[in-house]
Amino acid sequence: MENSKPKRRKPKPKASRAPKREPAVAAPEEIAREPTAARSSEARDRSDTLLEELEHRLDAIIGDHSLVEEPPPVPEPPFTPPPARAPTAPPPSSTLPSSTVPPPPDSSVFDTARDLLTTDFYLRRWGRMAMRNRSEDVDDFGYDPTYDKRVKPLFDFLYERYFRVECRGVSNVPSRGRCMLVANHSGTIPFDGPMLKTAVEHEHAGGRAVRWLAEDFVFHFPFLGSFESRIGAVRACQENAERLLRQEALVAVFPEGTKGIGKLFRDRYKLQRFGRGGFIRLALRTQTPVVPVAIVGAEETNPMLFRVESFSKLLGVPYVPVTPTFPLLGPLGLMPAPTKWKIVFGAPIDLGDYGPESENDEMLVSRLAETVRQSIQELLDAAVRERKSVLFG
Amino acid sequence: MVQTKTRPKTPAPGGEALVRTPAGATRRRPQSRVVALTGASSFVGQNLLGLLEEDEYVERIVVIDVKPPPSAGKKTRFYEVDLTQPTAEARLSELFAAERVGTLVHLAFHGSPSHASAYAHELESVGTMHLLVAARQARISKLVMSSLTLLYGAHPSNPNFIAEQQALRATRREPFFRDKIEAEAEAARFGERSEGAVVTVLRTAPILGPTVKSFLTRYLSRRLVPTMMGFDPLLQFVHEVDAIAAFKLAVDRDVPGVFNIVGDGVLPLSTVIKLAGRVALPVPHPIAEPLTSLGWLAQLMPAPPTFLPYLRFLCVADGVRARDVMGFRPAYTTREALIDFVSAMRLRDVKLLEEA
Numbered sequence: 226m227e228n229s230k231p232k233r234r235k236p237k238p239k240a241s242r243a244p245k246r247e248p249a250v251a252a253p254e255e256i257a258r259e260p261t262a263a264r265s266s267e268a269r270d271r272s273d274t275l276l277e278e279l280e281h282r283l284d285a286i287i288g289d290h291s292l293v294e295e296p297p298p299v300p301e302p303p304f305t306p307p308p309a310r311a312p313t314a315p316p317p318s319s320t321l322p323s324s325t326v327p328p329p330p331d332s333s334v335f336d337t338a339r340d341l342l343t344t345d346f347y348l349r350r351w352g353r354m355a356m357r358n359r360s361e362d363v364d365d366f367g368y369d370p371t372y373d374k375r376v377k378p379l380f381d382f383l384y385e386r387y388f389r390v391e392c393r394g395v396s397n398v399p400s401r402g403r404c405m406l407v408a409n410h411s412g413t414i415p416f417d418g419p420m421l422k423t424a425v426e427h428e429h430a431g432g433r434a435v436r437w438l439a440e441d442f443v444f445h446f447p448f449l450g451s452f453e454s455r456i457g458a459v460r461a462c463q464e465n466a467e468r469l470l471r472q473e474a475l476v477a478v479f480p481e482g483t484k485g486i487g488k489l490f491r492d493r494y495k496l497q498r499f500g501r502g503g504f505i506r507l508a509l510r511t512q513t514p515v516v517p518v519a520i521v522g523a524e525e526t527n528p529m530l531f532r533v534e535s536f537s538k539l540l541g542v543p544y545v546p547v548t549p550t551f552p553l554l555g556p557l558g559l560m561p562a563p564t565k566w567k568i569v570f571g572a573p574i575d576l577g578d579y580g581p582e583s584e585n586d587e588m589l590v591s592r593l594a595e596t597v598r599q600s601i602q603e604l605l606d607a608a609v610r611e612r613k614s615v616l617f618g
Numbered sequence: 619m620v621q622t623k624t625r626p627k628t629p630a631p632g633g634e635a636l637v638r639t640p641a642g643a644t645r646r647r648p649q650s651r652v653v654a655l656t657g658a659s660s661f662v663g664q665n666l667l668g669l670l671e672e673d674e675y676v677e678r679i680v681v682i683d684v685k686p687p688p689s690a691g692k693k694t695r696f697y698e699v700d701l702t703q704p705t706a707e708a709r710l711s712e713l714f715a716a717e718r719v720g721t722l723v724h725l726a727f728h729g730s731p732s733h734a735s736a737y738a739h740e741l742e743s744v745g746t747m748h749l750l751v752a753a754r755q756a757r758i759s760k761l762v763m764s765s766l767t768l769l770y771g772a773h774p775s776n777p778n779f780i781a782e783q784q785a786l787r788a789t790r791r792e793p794f795f796r797d798k799i800e801a802e803a804e805a806a807r808f809g810e811r812s813e814g815a816v817v818t819v820l821r822t823a824p825i826l827g828p829t830v831k832s833f834l835t836r837y838l839s840r841r842l843v844p845t846m847m848g849f850d851p852l853l854q855f856v857h858e859v860d861a862i863a864a865f866k867l868a869v870d871r872d873v874p875g876v877f878n879i880v881g882d883g884v885l886p887l888s889t890v891i892k893l894a895g896r897v898a899l900p901v902p903h904p905i906a907e908p909l910t911s912l913g914w915l916a917q918l919m920p921a922p923p924t925f926l927p928y929l930r931f932l933c934v935a936d937g938v939r940a941r942d943v944m945g946f947r948p949a950y951t952t953r954e955a956l957i958d959f960v961s962a963m964r965l966r967d968v969k970l971l972e973e974a
Contacts, residue, residue: 356893362953366778459778
């Protein structure tokens, strides 16, 4: 009748319920102190004699092993539990120096060897090691702070030494509240998301975290997708972006999408179509200010000469790039060229005057999308014009 | 119970009690205080039956099953009806009318994929049809049905949090999903055709906890847990206590609609495996499918290869509607549910070691 177990379990208040907050095991010295203090002297005598007896037995065992090479065929002594677990024996640390802690009586070199030979031992080790770079909790979109900290030096190196990013107008990014960075998308391998994140982290006074929206194919490419989501990328779709903005996050969007990273070298710094203006509808709905961002230098990292689309479906990517180095040098050819980058943040465009219901006004949406596109193109043109060298800025 | 409900001890005159929902709307309870329950031997069914036995508002529990429920009490009346039989319809409508059933709780679904897919189809799809036709004939005014968030399907195009409005896109190749999607369609038809009836469908995330057993707990109990190489989807669980509480809440309150019953937060599959103290065995996904179908045929794998997308892509549901409309607040997060399951599993392992 009453064999349904969890029925009785009322959810307890949060503090006592969460297993992580419960002290797992009392500190060892507490265990050591408490029983000895409470125990009467005659009990201590008894345990002392027990210990002595154990020591003698141990000496005998060690003596046996040192005298004869093979273990003698004498019957094994009856199994006694190891002294550390026997309820009457005080912990060995209180009476014995730690070097002479008796191992369990039936243990030997062979047991250790057997332990080391089992796969279980290594599996457990491996399992314990595997969590060292990962936090136990991630946010709604899989961002892992520990992992991010771990790979941060790589992106810092790329930002400071490799691409020598020059950042301008970062004060246009508000230090709190929701905000949308709208940037051009370029480079055959999109490094601009992580670089934008590093730029705001480094240069902005508030040190805000940028969540950028990544294309589907990047996000679901093996290894790349899980890596990107751990460092803060989010799959680009309206629902995800809206959820982020409602959490007052700083979201970077690349409305050009795959067309942006897949454009040929001759089309560099020419903004492609901005999707269907979804980012403007989103900004209107959530009343988010938009900051145009121009990223210069990423176009030349992997200049794409041709785009092969015939067997791209097989690989799950929208195109296979042909760069001066790529199929020629193998995977190494995908290394980005060390170009000099410039990230320019434009003046924020406030959409607060329009009201959330204006997202259904298609004319307004396409007009605003075009306004944002124009302002990014102007920023781009100005930055490209004042650039003297691709590699040295 | 997690939730406290405002409810007079004695029903108001006319046998109707007022229940205040969190949205502020006051609804009338059904006149009858008799609850019919199918699938009383399932995990949720067993525990819900125990809760209903304790609830003084419930007058009688009518259990419809092929075997007596293990957690039956004094208020329970057991009727042996096989939902797969063509005669079940007539028998059930008579029975509902005779017992004056007010609320029907339909939980007769498999929790894990089964090799006996023909029987599963008869029970889940056709059985639900029989049951709901009988319920409509007997003018039952309230239906609570269980479903799964797995039915949304794992697709690369899913948003990170799936709302209830999204279509159920789980693969129709898999009878486990197809039958449940058909059952949901039957429930929707029941809601359309019977006027004034309250139809509540609870889509639970995969249930984890110390006592529940399913294909998921079998998957996580393996020493080497197969994963898809290069993929690390976010997973979401609900604790068994929360899942049971949600069904009790749906019986107590009249909240029509579909609700995702999920725990807060998500965890990557790799972290789930590590927290469970297991070791991931990454398998390249092109060869995983033939291997899994072999393993499933040999009954070495807990699930057929149609479940592999869930190891690659997201299938996480948004529980905000259940919170706002139904007032359901999970006590355990996804991580806490997992840790509760893992600690119970460890305890079992230790006890087995000591016995050996």
